[in-house]
Amino acid sequence: MSLINPVIDRVVCIAVIVLGVIELIYSVKYAKTIFTKGTNNAFSLIAVVFAFFFGFALLGTGVSGFFQLFF
Numbered sequence: 903m904s905l906i907n908p909v910i911d912r913v914v915c916i917a918v919i920v921l922g923v924i925e926l927i928y929s930v931k932y933a934k935t936i937f938t939k940g941t942n943n944a945f946s947l948i949a950v951v952f953a954f955f956f957g958f959a960l961l962g963t964g965v966s967g968f969f970q971l972f973f
Contacts, residue, residue: 908971915968922960929953 933950 911971912968915964915971918960918964918967920964922957922962922964925953925957925960929957 929950933947933954936946936950
């Protein structure tokens with residue numbers, strides 16, 4: 903499964919992994935802020951939970967795509 907060549911595939915997989923890690927870091931930081939300071943928006947917690955799962959999905963997609971290049 904190659905887009906153009908394996909180098910671009912590796913770069914895309916590494917970029918997706920990095921984006922997943924960044925998403926997880928920011929969702930945890932924002933969740934801590936919501937739990938300590940509170941918020942007026944009732945939907946903020948839903949957004950944080952979705953961002954957390956989206957970060958795990960990005961991370962899983964990147965890792966599985968990266969390992970598919972070698973096997």
